[in-house]
Amino acid sequence: MGLSLKRIAGTAAASAALFAGTGAAASPAAADDAAKNRVLVVMLDVQDRVHADPGATKADFAARYFGADNSLKSYYDKVSRGRVDFVPAVPEKVIGPFKLSVSGGTCQPGEIRVKTEALMAAKGFKRGEDYDSLSMVTPRIGCSWSGLATIGRGVSWIQAPRGTANLGVIVHEFGHNQGYPHQPGLVCKDGNLTDCAEGRGGKSPMGGGGTRLGLTATQLIRSGWLDAAEHQRVKDSGTFTLRPLYGEQQGVRALEVPLGEDKVVLEYRRPTAGLDEELGGVYAYRVTKDHYAGGRQIRLGSNDGDGAVTTFTDTAHRLKVSVTSTGADGAEVAISMNGKAAPPAEKTTPVVTEEVEPTPPPTPSDDAPVVHGDDEPPADDAHGDDAAGSPGASADGAGTGTAGAPGSSSEDGTHSMDSGSDQTRLAATGSDATVLVLVSVSAALMLVLGALGLKRTRRNRAHP
Structure with a gap:
């Protein structure tokens, strides 16, 4: 059959609704909704590199x-x-496969x-009309990451050095497409939030947990996947009573407590519906202003262990x-x-207010997408394969990054990186802060260029 697309029925705004993701739906959606x-x-x-x-x-x-x-489909469902x-x-x-005139020995995702x-x-596929997300699958190429994705946009690159797919990588990269950065964390000394240092998260595929874990409450809020009554x-x-985040019970699944300009979001996680197999307790996240996607998991006293809080x-x-x-x-x-x-619980009716809808972070333009590279999260099943040839390992041994960032060793539950220069690591593992910096620099540059253009136009009008 020809490669021209027979358009699948659906609304033209489906992708925009998916990626904008602010506010909350009224109830869990039926399949048709x-x-x-x-x-x-x-x-x-x-x-020089082909699928075998x-x-x-x-x-x-x-x-x-x-x-x-x-699958990607079943996980996000x-x-x-x-x-x-x-x-x-x-x-x-x-x-496919289709042959591209690109060197396989170098890293050229752009x-x-x-x-x-x-x-x-050229084959008749038009973004927005024929497809919403583009996912490119290559054999092993000269890149240190197993997956790469635009943050907040539907583009991803997946390497398949063994010819098989790793579900953890796919789900993780599509999480970046949703607007989620790597899950960060805080370690707070003596259980006091006034004395904290950067640590690591680990309670979702964005923190190296793989698809055995669900998303966090803050990520669900970012995507609009909690009802008003649940947040x-x-x-x-x-x-207050917190219901299991992925349970069948009706009630509150995310408690949001104001903390100056920030807030603390609480969730209750336990094994439910094939998710959160290793979790059991209440977890807390500090959210800066309305940046729910980057909610930082709060750990008390140590960066080790499960991270569930008691007080x-x-x-x-x-x-x-x-x-x-x-x-x-x-x-x-x-x-x-x-x-x-x-x-006491029996003597109080806690007062809550309506849900406050988050403001999404700035979205990079299609013309200059910000990409976020990842070494492979832990393999979820027999389909796992590291870009370097083994799950959770880099081409030249364990990574040497700091805890909580891409580049950490596999023992801490995050990613391991291929060896390389610091400059290469930085380019391949830009965090959410990198995104904001790049977007801000781009915006400032556009303002400067616009001002110069306006000044030149006025000068030309004044001197015909």
Whole structure:
């Protein structure tokens, strides 16, 4: 059959609804109501590097992207509770391989993207009309990462050195497409939020947890995947019940406590519906202003262990949070604000306000996309393979980065990096802060150029 696309029915705004992701849906979506994201998966060969068994690779990637279980589609269906549906943009699910005139021995993701998009346009595929996300699958090329993605835009690069797909990598990179950075963390001395240092997160695929874990409450809020009744902002001292984040119970799944200009978001995680297999407790995140996507997991006293909290304080804001009980049905959390003790649960009706919708972070333009590279998260199944040839290892041994950042050794649950210069590491692992800096610099440059152009126009008018 020809490669011209038979357009799949769906709204033209599906992708915009998926990636804007602010506010909350009214209820878990029915299958017909899910925002459909049409993914165009393209296999590519480059100079001197080709897929050894294209047919087998194509079948494996089709299953890992769109299969009923153990796939990109099934994972995001579970964590969003049916609010988003990743579907193939073409009936054959994966197309190619197509040969690109790009050197396989060097790392040129920008050139690969430009040439792939031009090739797809020539074959009749138009972004926004025919597909929403573009995912490029290459054999092993000269890049240190296993996956690469634009932050907040639907473009990803996946390496398949063994001809198989790693679900952890795919889910992780599509998390970047959703706008999530690597999950950061804080380590707070003596359980007081006024004395904290940078640490690591680890409670989602964005923190190296793989697809055994769901997304965090802050990431669900960022994408609009919690109801207004499930995301509540605490107004006064009280004792509250948190339902399991992925449980079937009705009730609050994310408590938001004001902390000056920031806020603390609390969630209760336990093994539910095939997610959060290794978790059991209440977890806390510090959110800077409305940047929910980059909520930093709060660890108390140490950067080791599970990170579940039992009690912590913030003396500067006269806040105390204590987990008084946990069980299959939920966790009881006592919150004391402004120095006012939380009344016992049976004597209080905690006051909450309506959900406050977050403001999304700046989105990079399509003309100058910001990319975020990753060495491979821990493998989730037998399909795992590291870009360097072994799960969780770099080409030249364990990574040497700091805890909590891409480049950390695999023992800490994050990513390991291939060896290379600091400059290479920086380019391949730009954090969310890098995104904001680059966007800010680009915006400033545009303002300067615009001002110069306006000045020149006025001078020309004054001197014909």
